[in-house]
Amino acid sequence: xxxxxxxxxxxxxxxxxxxxxxxxxxxxxxxxxxxxxxxxxxxxxxxxxxxxxxxxxxxxxxxxxxxxxxxxxxxxxxxxxxxxxxxxxxxxxxxxxxxxxxxxxxxxxxxxxxxxxxxxxxxxxxxxxxxxxxxxxxxxxxxxxxxxxxxxxxxxxxxxxxxxxxxxxxxxxxxxxxxxxxxxx
Numbered sequence: 627x628x629x630x631x632x633x634x635x636x637x638x639x640x641x642x643x644x645x646x647x648x649x650x651x652x653x654x655x656x657x658x659x660x661x662x663x664x665x666x667x668x669x670x671x672x673x674x675x676x677x678x679x680x681x682x683x684x685x686x687x688x689x690x691x692x693x694x695x696x697x698x699x700x701x702x703x704x705x706x707x708x709x710x711x712x713x714x715x716x717x718x719x720x721x722x723x724x725x726x727x728x729x730x731x732x733x734x735x736x737x738x739x740x741x742x743x744x745x746x747x748x749x750x751x752x753x754x755x756x757x758x759x760x761x762x763x764x765x766x767x768x769x770x771x772x773x774x775x776x777x778x779x780x781x782x783x784x785x786x787x788x789x790x791x792x793x794x795x796x797x798x799x800x801x802x803x804x805x806x807x808x809x810x811x
Contacts, residue, residue: 657687661695668698677702716746720755727759735759750779758792769793770801777805 664679680695680702687695713719723738736759742752753776760769776783787793788806796802 655688657683657691661687661691664695664698668702671705673702673705677706716742716749717751720749720751723752723755727755727762732759732763748779750776750783753779754783754786757787758790761793761796764795766796766799766802769796770799770805773802774805 660683664676664683667676667679677699680699683695684692719738719742723735726735726738739752739756739759742749753772757769757773757776760772773787784806
């Protein structure tokens, strides 16, 4: 109990000592309010405006916000770069989506696969890619649905899936086995 009281007193002292000479603590001062505004722009997908706001904050923000601002500037740059991507073919787009999947950027990979399917609803390879993504991220039913559609559009996907190690999480699911080996009773 005494230790807890000391800890609380220490935290209060720390909060008080971190207040700026103008009377603002880092979590209530003008820089923090600007930071919240920049975060809102980022969440709204207004990456250019958010990046400008974070870059401006880098010049005046307290030390505890600067590192966060740098990370978000980098995030904005990456998002702006992704939005400027253009692909000659849907297959090229698929290769990019697979590269995102292979590097662990699962949400970006999902967006890319969905983008392919929006423009090319019969792209069996995009359904196959979504099935892979869903297997890796533990979404069994979505994996089965997308793989079934990929096989329906191109039966060769069944053979491919049988030897694809990325479906390892699905091998014990009887629905997966039934999908890949329908001829076995």
